[in-house]
Amino acid sequence: MKERMEAGEVLNNVKTCSSPSELRITDIRFADIWNAPMHCILVKVFTNQGLVGYGEVRDFADKRYALMLKSKLIGENPCNVDRIFRKMKQFGGLSRQAGGVCGIELALWDLAGKAYGVPVYQMLGGKFRDEIRCYCDTDVEGKNSGKKMGEALKKRMEKGFTMLKMDLSISLLYDVPGALSAPLGFIDKLREAEDCDEIMWKQGTLDERYHMNRVREVQNIEHGMTAVQITQKGLEYLDQYMSDVRSVIGYEIPLAIDHIGHIGLTECIKLGRMLEKYNIAWLEDALPWHYTKQYAILKQSVNVPICTGEDIYLKEGFRPLLEAGGVSVIHPDLLTSGGILENKKIGDMAQEYGVAMAVHMAESPVACLAAVHSVAATENFLALEFHSNDVPWWDDLVIGTRKPLIQNGYIKVPDAPGLGIEGLVDDVIREHIDNEKIPGLWEATDDWNNSYSHDRLWS
CATH class of the missing domain: 3.20.20.120 (Enolase-like C-terminal domain)
Structure with missing residues (x-):
């Protein structure tokens, strides 16, 4: 009995970060920043226990690659990282198309580590270097x-x-x-194509945008x-x-x-x-x-x-x-x-x-x-x-x-x-949001809560 009492006293003094088995995803929000050094999309995954996980969509990608996953993630326990990844990965693709799946995966590991109170590397088997x-x-x-x-x-x-x-x-x-x-003339097209990505963000006439799209096709050869x-x-x-x-x-x-x-x-x-x-x-x-x-x-x-x-x-x-x-x-x-x-x-x-x-x-x-x-x-x-x-x-x-x-x-x-991040600094992020092109900071994404598709890949 005495040994049981001592064990109970020890547990009472253990700092628990959450109740991992009861942890659930409740919301996902985003912030686009520029020149960090690229266009970067930061991700926040919220939970029912106040823990927040941080992720990031690939540079120069689109947050919609991650938004389309939201309805499949609400209510999930983020600690089940591998199971959720296997559920998501069919919605990723090459290069920037993978940004949504990968950005969410980062946030899941961050949440799992916070829930159990350990760094992510420890959950991967430990580290080879300091x-x-x-x-x-x-x-x-x-x-x-x-x-x-x-x-x-x-x-x-x-x-x-x-x-x-x-x-x-x-x-x-x-x-x-x-x-x-x-x-002849192809080098000039290459030169123009390399300068057009920033131009594409600017508003223009239909003819101007048609021209820019045709110019950009050179880069895809x-x-x-x-x-x-x-x-x-x-x-x-x-x-x-x-x-x-x-x-x-x-x-x-x-x-x-x-x-x-x-x-x-x-x-x-x-x-x-x-x-x-x-x-x-x-x-x-x-x-x-x-x-x-x-x-x-x-x-x-x-x-x-x-x-x-x-x-x-x-x-x-x-x-x-x-x-x-x-x-x-x-x-x-x-x-x-x-x-x-x-x-x-x-x-x-x-x-x-x-x-x-x-x-x-x-x-x-x-x-x-x-x-x-x-x-x-x-x-x-x-x-x-x-x-x-x-x-x-x-x-x-x-x-x-x-x-x-x-x-x-x-x-x-x-x-x-x-990941070792306690939080993101909204004031710094706000300074580098271009509100003319990108919505503001951590805006609601409720429109994506209930989208549904039959995702099984076989009949």
């Missing part, structure tokens, strides 16, 4: 010389980043006579079907550009290359061979990810690591590339790959093929911390992308995290429950 290495991305815009790009990268190094990434797009060659070969080629003069220009970059930052630090442009397999091989002497960490998304055989040929043809994956949904999407030996590094984004648990499964599968995993991340601290927990629990992890070095208010979006979140190029894995 700190997460970040590689810092640097866009090419405004850096049309290798020296300027090198100087921008050098500033990242001075902040403590130990890996870097830069763009090396054929757009650098648009104004260099004789650098590109293409059907797959790389090998454009007939764009890099001439010898173009290769020499990019060679000098890379030489100037390395002359500033040196050769010791890993430097990845992204955003190549609309060129096919033969041109990627030419470019990859040129890059070999610059000790490139990887050549990213050189081709559309689904051309498995072309990736295998590319990897066998150059002595540069080959990387892709940010647009692939679910573990099954990565398997053909791994089986074909088409990649040296896989590069999923949690907001497309399937979320926290699926991303760990992807990394574990890649390890069976001797392939490392880096993780794409161009979003807010919510998606960043979700990635931190996932990769902390994944053994073959290499580095996590950071794309917001030039966004001074990025850290201010969340409460409860270490400030700054990234220190000397690393993120300390948080031990607080869930």
Whole structure:
């Protein structure tokens, strides 16, 4: 009896975060923010016990990918993460189409961790590392010389980043006579298409919007079907550009290359061979990810690591590339790959093929911390992308995290429950909502409470 009394006294002093078995989802709301560094959609999942889970829809996606799931989630226990994910995943798709499923999955893990009082990584089996290495991305815009790009990268190094990434797009060659070969007028269409995404958000006449839609179609032509080629003069220009970059930052630090442009397999091989002497960490998304055989040929043809994956949904999407030996590094984004648990499964599968995993991340601290927990629990992890070095208010979006979140190029894995986020800062979010294009902050979504469809995939 005495032992029972002592046990009861102990339990009375245990801090319980909730009653997990009775936890239920009651509402889902959203906030769109801009330039963080992209258009990001933050998610709040509310419960009957006052716990709130935070998630995020993929950058430049649409909140309706998540809204369509709301009626299927109301009344569910968010702690049943895997069961709910299997229920949702048929409504995800490639690239931004996966944003709703993945954004909700993040919030479910956050709620489960808060309900049980443990960090998400612990529910994935524990962690392999206490700190997460970040590689810092640097866009090419405004850096049309290798020296300027090198100087921008050098500033990242001075902040403590130990890996870097830069763009090396054929757009650098648009104004260099004789650098590109293409059907006459096609380069001008590419140039115009790259500038039209922002324009599409603006109101215009039907004729103007028709023109913009036709312009944007150029971007949807797959790389090998454009007939764009890099001439010898173009290769020499990019060679000098890379030489100037390395002359500033040196050769010791890993430097990845992204955003190549609309060129096919033969041109990627030419470019990859040129890059070999610059000790490139990887050549990213050189081709559309689904051309498995072309990736295998590319990897066998150059002595540069080959990387892709940010647009692939679910573990099954990565398997053909791994089986074909088409990649040296896989590069999923949690907001497309399937979320926290699926991303760990992807990394574990890649390890069976001797392939490392880096993780794409161009979003807010919510998606960043979700990635931190996932990769902390994944053994073959290499580095996590950071794309917001030039966004001074990025850290201010969340409460409860270490400030700054990234220190000397690393993120300390948080031990607080869930993702480690105590809350979002509405005042900061409000400053970065464009109310002319996007509704306001955490507006009601009741219209989506009761939509119904017969979702079974067989008869």
